[in-house]
Amino acid sequence: MEIISYLEAQTRKFNELILCCEQASEFFSERRSALISAAVTGKIDLRDWQPPADTPAPLREQETV
Numbered sequence: 001m002e003i004i005s006y007l008e009a010q011t012r013k014f015n016e017l018i019l020c021c022e023q024a025s026e027f028f029s030e031r032r033s034a035l036i037s038a039a040v041t042g043k044i045d046l047r048d049w050q051p052p053a054d055t056p057a058p059l060r061e062q063e064t065v
Contacts, residue, residue: 038044 035044039046
């Protein structure tokens, strides 16, 4: 019975973590859509935007293409 109790407790923890990750993913997806919408409609100006210096090279190269 001790093993079952332990596994049930661990399962609850994992389920809570999964739920938290799913909520975070949904939140970030909504924020991404809102940011894209704001950029497309001109509510924010990105013309002079430069990626941070510590951005990985492949992402910086896409900006110059």
